[in-house]
Amino acid sequence: MQVAVLSDETRSVDAQVFGDRVVVSPGDLPDAIGWELKPEGLCRDDVCVPVRDPSSIEAGDGIDLVAAAAALGCPAAVSIESGVVAIGQPAATRKRAIEGMEAVPFTLPDLDGELHSLDEWRGSKKLVHVFASW
Amino acid sequence: MIGVALDEHPDDVREFAEGISYPVLIDREHVLSELYAVSNVPTVLWIDEHERIARPNGVAFGVDMFVELTGIPAEPHKQAVRDWVTRGVVDLPAEELAGAVDDLSDAEVAARLEFRIAAHLRRRGDDAGAATHFARAAELAPYDFSVRRAAMPLQGEDPFGEKFFALYEEWQAAGSPYHGLPRPTS
Numbered sequence: 001m002q003v004a005v006l007s008d009e010t011r012s013v014d015a016q017v018f019g020d021r022v023v024v025s026p027g028d029l030p031d032a033i034g035w036e037l038k039p040e041g042l043c044r045d046d047v048c049v050p051v052r053d054p055s056s057i058e059a060g061d062g063i064d065l066v067a068a069a070a071a072l073g074c075p076a077a078v079s080i081e082s083g084v085v086a087i088g089q090p091a092a093t094r095k096r097a098i099e100g101m102e103a104v105p106f107t108l109p110d111l112d113g114e115l116h117s118l119d120e121w122r123g124s125k126k127l128v129h130v131f132a133s134w
Numbered sequence: 135m136i137g138v139a140l141d142e143h144p145d146d147v148r149e150f151a152e153g154i155s156y157p158v159l160i161d162r163e164h165v166l167s168e169l170y171a172v173s174n175v176p177t178v179l180w181i182d183e184h185e186r187i188a189r190p191n192g193v194a195f196g197v198d199m200f201v202e203l204t205g206i207p208a209e210p211h212k213q214a215v216r217d218w219v220t221r222g223v224v225d226l227p228a229e230e231l232a233g234a235v236d237d238l239s240d241a242e243v244a245a246r247l248e249f250r251i252a253a254h255l256r257r258r259g260d261d262a263g264a265a266t267h268f269a270r271a272a273e274l275a276p277y278d279f280s281v282r283r284a285a286m287p288l289q290g291e292d293p294f295g296e297k298f299f300a301l302y303e304e305w306q307a308a309g310s311p312y313h314g315l316p317r318p319t320s
Binding site: 004006010075076077079081082084086087088089091093094095097098099101102103104106108109110111112113116118121122123124125126127128129130131132133134 | 135136137138139140141144146147148150151157158159160161163165166168169170171172175176177178179180181182183185186187188190196215218219231232233235236237238240243244246247248250251254255260263267280283284286287293
């Protein structure tokens with residue numbers, strides 16, 4: 001079945017469901033979560049996160065998406081009936097902001113869809129005003 | 135200044151961004167709500183030149199429109215911002231700033247993920263599926279406005295209506311939990 005994966009972007013991938021596990025073929029992993037499985041671990045661009053126990057993310061011939069997220073330190077939630085997986089921010093990054101008081105980076109679109117990163121204002125004082133229409 | 139709206143669609147935000155010269159970003163997936171533990175709006179945080187959080191999550195207003203409800207006048211925070219910008223002085227002692235934001239619990243993190251699943255299902259027209267996951271999110275984080283109040287307009291409910299005031303009372307009865315600095319007293 002096609003599964004929607006919500007992480008840093010929304011992706012759609014062909015996956016199989018075993019019980020409460022959502023499994024993709026290793027070759028489809030980048031299309032699912034943006035990370036590729038290599039001998040050195042889960043890799044994206046020039047960053048690799050070692051996977052201590054590769055068997056922990058394997059399910060048969062495939063890769064369990066929630067376990068792969070966990071290997072990246074990210075929480076995940078699954079709706080099997082709706083075919084959606086949501087992957088959250090790395091817990092360690094969140095703790096750097098909350099406990100370490102570090103301004104951890106984020107990238108978000110403006111109202112015209114143009115992406116902006118906190119980095120754009122590096123070296124300046126910034127007041128971040130989080131608001132909503134609700 | 136950087137504005138970040140915890141909203142579903144840019145059109146929800148445009149009227150609030152009119153006449154504003156600073157960038158206004160839209161955080162549909164509640165990235166800041168998770169990374170910085172933002173649990174209500176408005177939340178203001180200050181980031182210094184060294185990419186450190188100089189003053190973490192706090193409630194502050196630009197105008198006194200809601201002061202009767204909130205009891206938080208705009209001016210003290212605005213003066214504190216001026217002092218920080220011109221003199222580099224933060225209005226609160228360091229020991230009050232460190233540890234002011236409690237980390238999210240596992241349930242509060244899970245609530246954010248359930249919220250995102252619900253919003254995604256709503257986008258694809260599955261309102262029943264969305265309702266299931268909005269309800270699950272509300273169970274996981276019952277006093278988190280970024281989860282519960284944010285879901286109201288996405289479920290056809292008035293975020294300034296009866297449901298909001300019921301939530302507000304529940305939240306007050308629970309001790310007004312907030313991931314950030316204590317509310318300023320006037």
